[in-house]
Amino acid sequence: MSTAPGTGFSYEIEQGKTEEGFNLTIVKCKGRLISENAEQLRQVVRPLILQGGRIAIDFADLDYMDSAGLGAVVSLKVSAISRGLCVLELVNLTPRIKKLLTMTNLMQLFTT
Numbered sequence: 001m002s003t004a005p006g007t008g009f010s011y012e013i014e015q016g017k018t019e020e021g022f023n024l025t026i027v028k029c030k031g032r033l034i035s036e037n038a039e040q041l042r043q044v045v046r047p048l049i050l051q052g053g054r055i056a057i058d059f060a061d062l063d064y065m066d067s068a069g070l071g072a073v074v075s076l077k078v079s080a081i082s083r084g085l086c087v088l089e090l091v092n093l094t095p096r097i098k099k100l101l102t103m104t105n106l107m108q109l110f111t112t
Contacts, residue, residue: 009030009032009034009037009040011040012027013025014028022054023053024053028060029058030062031064032062032063032066032069035067035069037069039072045088049080049086053087055086056091057073057091062097065100070101070106073090074106077109
């Protein structure tokens with residue numbers, strides 16, 4: 001597990017394969033995804049997008065996300081779409097995160 005110092009944010013990466021044999025990476029986020037650590041998430045996920053496959057960002061243990069965190073997630077999704085060989089999705093959304101995505105009309109961007 002990697003932690004952003006003093007921000008209350010950490011993540012864990014699990015890698016494997018899908019049933020079809022494609023790369024599967026799960027990035028489990030914990031704590032608060034805020035302006036102080038949003039760039040850390042970008043730096044972790046960008047290289048995974050270049051590898052292709054499926055990336056699931058797991059928000060089951062994410063307590064809070066501010067606008068900078070939301071911006072980071074949206075930019076990663078746009079990068080994945082532009083790359084074309086990668087599917088990035090958000091999984092295990094908490095009610096608070098679902099509400100944030102719905103209020104900002106971004107839920108449909110992350111719904112497959």
